[in-house]
Amino acid sequence: MLSQIQAKLLIVDDLPENLLALDALIRQADHAVFQARSADEALSLLLQHEFALAILDVQMPGMNGFELAELMRSTEKTKHIPIVFVSAAGREMNYAFHGYESGAVDFLQKPLDPLAVKSKVNVFVDLYRQRKVLKEQLEALERSRQEQEILVRRLQVAQAELEHAVRMRDDFMSIVSHEVRTPLNGLILETQLRKLHLAKSNADAFTLEKMKAMVSRDERQIQSLIRLIDDMLDVSRIRTGKLSIQPSRVDLGQLVGSAVERFIPQVQAAGTQIRFSCEQALVGEWDEFRLEQVVANLLTNALRYGGKSPIEVGVCEHEGLGRLDVRDFGVGISKDDQKRIFGQFERVSSRPGVAGLGLGLYISEQIVSAHGGRIEVQSAPGEGALFSVLLPLARNL
Structure with a gap:
């Protein structure tokens, strides 16, 4: 060498x-x-x-x-x-x-002296070559050290991501178990109560009006379970790139208005009110089912964090885009929380009584992004929150 x-x-x-x-x-x-x-x-x-x-x-x-x-x-x-x-x-x-x-x-x-000259030259040439080899070895060691440092940093990042993923999984399982148990417990209690009435041959417990109330309660619990399952399925579809968008000609105002009407019973049960306004027809090529999902998620959050304050919903055209605004006057969202609420399993509040998997805004943002739009939030603690969905009025999907 x-x-x-x-x-x-x-x-x-x-x-x-x-x-x-x-x-x-x-x-x-x-x-x-x-x-x-x-x-x-x-x-x-x-x-x-x-x-x-x-x-x-x-x-x-x-x-x-x-x-x-x-x-x-x-x-x-x-x-x-x-x-x-x-x-x-x-x-x-x-x-x-x-x-x-x-x-x-x-x-x-x-x-x-020829022999002395040749001998001395050979000595210095050998020393030079040894220094070159040593320098190359040191440079190779330094490159190896730098590569190892990069690898260590990557491993540290991967470890941190893994630890975060494990924490998210644990949090998710805890939330899911709680959220699923709530409607299941309601159904179980209803079933046990009916079995008790049947065992006692209590026909008065099964009058038409009471049966209607029972069916209504069952339906709410079942819908809660379906919503939880649908959210988890949507997350899986998003992760695998299989969230489907099937556009058709849709009037945004009519879509949102219909969604608001379906929410009126929940709004009344929460002891508040909802106001809807639409300035004009706004027609675009959108997935009606998916946009209804976005509206439902935003209205659910407004009910959840609005503190029984009125909810304002508006549809208008803004700078050539279709705009949906959902405003509540509840607890509000801090600047730090605004940066994370669109992540998976993130919730503004973890206090008792606040339900949900923390997936609604994440799924909504993915749906809106798939339409070429965006979601914006304006809020401050104690001042409520305004969520705005901006969608292109004409888009080739």
Whole structure:
């Protein structure tokens, strides 16, 4: 592996014959030798290439070898290149010391010993290759570390999502069990009461008027169960992308007006009233059944959180869109809650007596989005809430 790394060597001397001799001495198949006849040429090559070793002649016109070495040591790109000085001067110690002070790692005297030169060059080339391999290994380790950090972060996100999903599942099961039990308990109590009357042959308990009341109560409980089941089925359809939209020509005002009329018994039972207004006919290509579902969800929430305050429902055209407004004057919704109420199993209040799976707004938003529209909410704590559904009047579905 080390031999596959090409090493570049720089030799600097102002005499061509010295360059040729040194080149012939150190050149090998896995070495690339670059020649420079001046410090300026050497600097140009140093900026273009990465060298394993620089062999500098000390005595050159202009910038000498010591000055070139000091310049190399002061430059980030070249400061780590090993420098070997070559000189024909005497072996005075102060001359060698000057070379080492300039940043040299070795000093060669002319005439050169071929074996010593080759040996030293090979040592520095091997060191260069080992540094390259070590650098690549360190870079690979760093990449691996970064990848592991990314993986750990992803695992942490996945763990948080899983924990959230588990909490949602537990909350959902708790809500479902409570919501299903409520109508079932009503049906069970009604059944037990009737069995008791039958056991006592109490015919007065089954007069026509009382039978009508019994059927009405049963119907309400059964409708509650059906609604819960339908909501859970719709969530499943949304998750699998199978929520079907079957558009037809629909007048939004008539659709909402009919839905409001069907809600009047519930409104009266809640001890409040509902006011409906429609300025004009607004016809579009919409799924009538699904939009009725949206209206029912919004009216149910208005009854649930309105605190027996009047409910205002309006249909109008707004900036080229069909607009449905449902306003209550109840507890209101804080800014933080407004960000989450369109999520699954999210409810404005978890206080006792507030029923529901927390799916109505989630399903409604998905239905409206499937029509190319949107739902907006304006509210503040204690000031009630205004939900607005905006639908395109003409849409190719």
